[in-house]
Amino acid sequence: MPEPDEVDRLVAAWRSERPDLDVDPLEVLSRVSRLARHLDLARRQAFAAHDLEAWEFDVLAALRRAGSDAALSPGALLTQTLVTSGTMTNRIDRLGARGLVEREAYLPDRRGVIVRLTESGRTAVDAALTDLLEREANILDAIRPSDRKVLASLLREIVRPFDDASAG
Numbered sequence: 122m123p124e125p126d127e128v129d130r131l132v133a134a135w136r137s138e139r140p141d142l143d144v145d146p147l148e149v150l151s152r153v154s155r156l157a158r159h160l161d162l163a164r165r166q167a168f169a170a171h172d173l174e175a176w177e178f179d180v181l182a183a184l185r186r187a188g189s190d191a192a193l194s195p196g197a198l199l200t201q202t203l204v205t206s207g208t209m210t211n212r213i214d215r216l217g218a219r220g221l222v223e224r225e226a227y228l229p230d231r232r233g234v235i236v237r238l239t240e241s242g243r244t245a246v247d248a249a250l251t252d253l254l255e256r257e258a259n260i261l262d263a264i265r266p267s268d269r270k271v272l273a274s275l276l277r278e279i280v281r282p283f284d285d286a287s288a289g
Contacts, residue, residue: 126152127155128147131151132144135147153276160257163257163260164253164256166256167253168249168253170249170252171245171248172245176212177212178246178249179202180209181216181222181249182246183197183198183201184198184222184236184238184246185243185247192225192235192237193235193236194233194235195209195210195213195236220239220241220242221238221241221242221245222236223236223239224237
């Protein structure tokens with residue numbers, strides 16, 4: 122049997138104090154919550170090491186995933202990053218001032234704009250992603266690769282209804 126962790130102690134205490142309640146969900150979701158805090162810290166450290174904030178990485182990563190020379194509209198960026206249009210405009214302005222993105226007129230009607238990564242933006246997001254993946258791989262070292270696939274599948278089943286609801 123594995124050595125008890127903080128969640129085991131928390132669950133045991135609740136079982137003692139509230140035997141009338143089923144506290145089994147805490148065994149999974151309290152660990153997910155604790156892991157989320159550790160992941161958030163790892164993300165912030167990885168991004169800070171490359172002089173980026175999490176929101177900056179999110180916008181740059183959305184552009185980078187679009188392809189080597191791709192550009193996205195501000196609307197496409199806000200859909201991918203789940204922020205308002207005013208927030209996205211501010212983020213694009215700030216990233217542009219840092220030289221990480223550039224705006225270009227959208228040629229078909231000249232009224233819209235598209236946003237493109239600069240070479241500096243591509244370098245920054247690639248380096249931060251490499252660092253982030255190293256940190257996340259270290260976190261997952263505690264479990265076998267085959268167990269990672271099982272865990273990913275189980276988590277997908279939990280997360281999918283939330284993603285479906287927010288997409289609809």
